[in-house]
Amino acid sequence: MRFTRVTLFFIGFIMVLGFYQLATYFLSGVEPQTFQATEEVMVDSAHLLAELVENEMEHGKLDTDHLREVFDGAHERTFVATIFEHTKHNVGTNVYLTDALGRVIFDSEGGKREGQDYSKRRDVALTLRGEYGARSSRNDQADSNSSILYVAAPVGDPAHPSGVLTVFKPQADALPMIKERKQVIYRAFILIGGGTLFLITVVFLWLYRPIGKITEYARAIERGERPKRPKIGIGREVNTLSHALESMREALEGRAYVEHYIQTLTHEMKSPLAAIRGAAELLDEDMPAETRHRFLENIRAESARTERLINRLLELSAIESKVRLDSAETLDLNQVVAQAIDQAKPLAELAGVRLDWSPPEEAIPVRGDAFILRAAVTNLLENAIDFSPDESVVKINTTISDHRVSLTIRDHGPGIPDYAQERIFDRFYSLRHHTMGRKGTGLGLTLVREAAELHGGLITLEPAEEGGTTATFSLPLV
Numbered sequence: 001m002r003f004t005r006v007t008l009f010f011i012g013f014i015m016v017l018g019f020y021q022l023a024t025y026f027l028s029g030v031e032p033q034t035f036q037a038t039e040e041v042m043v044d045s046a047h048l049l050a051e052l053v054e055n056e057m058e059h060g061k062l063d064t065d066h067l068r069e070v071f072d073g074a075h076e077r078t079f080v081a082t083i084f085e086h087t088k089h090n091v092g093t094n095v096y097l098t099d100a101l102g103r104v105i106f107d108s109e110g111g112k113r114e115g116q117d118y119s120k121r122r123d124v125a126l127t128l129r130g131e132y133g134a135r136s137s138r139n140d141q142a143d144s145n146s147s148i149l150y151v152a153a154p155v156g157d158p159a160h161p162s163g164v165l166t167v168f169k170p171q172a173d174a175l176p177m178i179k180e181r182k183q184v185i186y187r188a189f190i191l192i193g194g195g196t197l198f199l200i201t202v203v204f205l206w207l208y209r210p211i212g213k214i215t216e217y218a219r220a221i222e223r224g225e226r227p228k229r230p231k232i233g234i235g236r237e238v239n240t241l242s243h244a245l246e247s248m249r250e251a252l253e254g255r256a257y258v259e260h261y262i263q264t265l266t267h268e269m270k271s272p273l274a275a276i277r278g279a280a281e282l283l284d285e286d287m288p289a290e291t292r293h294r295f296l297e298n299i300r301a302e303s304a305r306t307e308r309l310i311n312r313l314l315e316l317s318a319i320e321s322k323v324r325l326d327s328a329e330t331l332d333l334n335q336v337v338a339q340a341i342d343q344a345k346p347l348a349e350l351a352g353v354r355l356d357w358s359p360p361e362e363a364i365p366v367r368g369d370a371f372i373l374r375a376a377v378t379n380l381l382e383n384a385i386d387f388s389p390d391e392s393v394v395k396i397n398t399t400i401s402d403h404r405v406s407l408t409i410r411d412h413g414p415g416i417p418d419y420a421q422e423r424i425f426d427r428f429y430s431l432r433h434h435t436m437g438r439k440g441t442g443l444g445l446t447l448v449r450e451a452a453e454l455h456g457g458l459i460t461l462e463p464a465e466e467g468g469t470t471a472t473f474s475l476p477l478v
Contacts, residue, residue, distance in 0.1 A: 012200055015196060016197070019189055019193040022189070023185065023186070026185050027185055030178055030181050030182055030185070031178050034174050034177060035149065035171065038149065038174050039151060042149060042151040042169060043151050045093065046153035047153040049165050050153040050154065050155050050165040053097060053155050053163070054155050054156055062105070067106060068106070068108065071108035074091045075108075078090055083177070092169055092173040093167060093169050094109045094168055094169070095108050095167050096118075096165075096166050096168070097155070097164070097166075098118055098119075098163055098164045100128070100161065100163055102120070102121075102125070102128060103115065103116070103117055103119070104117075104118055105163070121135065122134070122135040123150045123166050126152070127152040127153065127154050127164045128161060128164060130154075133152035134149075136171070137150065146170075146172070147170075147171040147172075148170050149169050149170075149171055150167075150168045151168075153165050153167075276299050280299065283296070328367050329367065329370070330366070330367050330478050331365070331367070331368060332363040332364060332366075333364040334359045334360060334363060334364055334398075336377060337357065337377055337398070339374050340381055341355055343374070343378050347382055348394070352390040352391050353390070353394055355393075356393050357397075358397075360398060364398060364400070364405050365477060365478040366455070366476070366477060367455075367476075368455045372451045372455075375447060375451065376447060376448045377407065379444035379445070379448050380409050380471050380473060381409060382444060383444050384410075384469075384471065387469070389412065392412045392413075394410070394411050395409070396409050396410075400477065403476065404475065404477060405475055405477055406474040407472070407474070407475075408470055408472050408473075409470070409471045410464050410468060410469070410470045410471075411469055412464075412466075413467075413469060414467075415464075415468060424445055425445050425448075425449045425459075448471075455475055456476055457474050457475040457476070459471070459473050459474075
């Protein structure tokens with residue numbers, strides 16, 4: 001996953017860098033292209049006006065007063081001209097006219113240039129030499145926006161002009177169009193780049209989050225948990241991967257389950273079977289009645305232990321084979337506990353232990369499998385009875401808090417040693433019973449833990465005050 005994140009990061013970085021370079025290229029061309037288009041129009045205007053001036057001069061002396069009236073009238077005009085997104089309201093073009101020596105004889109901008117020698121100005125000097133004359137100069141050297149474009153045209157013979165007509169226009173008139181065009185480019189690249197990055201992010205999340213959930217699902221299985229298969233959306237690829245992983249897990253768990261249980265069951269059955277066989281062989285010999293009776297009791301006890309071991313294995317295998325509850329229903333926990341107590345009463349009477357339970361008046365609704373919950377509570381009760389001394393009491397109680405119900409079973413046995421705390425829920429791990437002097441099946445608490453996980457619950461064993469152990473089996477309420 002880290003490689004995927006790094007790869008996507010570099011893809012995003014390269015795309016951002018590419019968009020940046022492309023945007024820089026387009027933006028860098030906006031200003032020159034705009035000024036080039038402006039200059040092209042000014043060239044036409046300069047030659048048209050030069051032709052008009054030349055015609056006027058052919059009929060006599062140039063009437064500068066009339067020319068001034070024309071330009072003053074044009075500058076006083078107000079209008080609304082929408083050029084794409086830019087709106088123009090007045091004429092921004094001016095002209096000045098020089099004679100053959102480069103001296104200004106007319107200036108449309110209030111006549112402030114009239115009488116000045118412009119023969120060394122680039123636009124005038126080049127045009128007088130028969131070349132294309134144009135220049136750009138700032139009114140204020142510190143302000144780049146004060147630049148003015150000058151484009152000249154010859155009056156009369158281009159090789160030997162009788163004068164020069166220069167059209168000039170502030171570059172600031174074109175700046176709004178440049179700004180608006182740049183904004184259009186910015187918006188376009190932000191929309192395109194942002195949309196592309198958004199799609200990359202969506203695709204990344206669409207793939208990464210399901211894979212992250214599947215990874216966590218696999219790690220939970222590795223930790224020995226029984227997680228539900230995660231909901232990962234509608235992506236075909238990730239769903240196929242999820243189904244394949246679950247099928248593989250079920251296949252591997254089934255194979256490991258069978259191998260483990262065959263080995264463990266064989267090992268656990270050896271001890272009681274060897275004891276039964278040894279006692280049976282000794283019964284053939286001549287012995288006192290008391291000794292014979294003791295061997296017969298031994299056979300009965302080991303047979304009961306074997307039967308109990310097989311029953312626990314059947315119950316546990318039925319629970320461990322489930323990934324989730326197939327037939328969950330709403331149950332009254334009080335009824336489940338009552339049935340479990342009825343099932344454990346014979347063992348309690350035989351051990352001389354009293355079961356103390358006062359059922360609540362109101363039902364306690366939980367959702368689950370009645371058989372599995374009853375088996376879990378029964379095993380907790382039998383475990384408490386096995387480790388309780390004669391004439392003691394096993395206290396059963398239910399409490400409700402934070403939308404959960406906790407069933408507590410408290411015995412007065414010797415408690416759980418510190419060395420056994422971490423292994424008490426392991427399969428086939430058992431402590432020696434206080435009354436019987438032998439170990440149990442080591443499957444009861446394992447079954448309880450599996451039942452709790454299937455129902456979204458929790459089982460804990462803690463030392464009780466004044467000795468004994470308190471088992472707490474908590475479940476979510478409906």
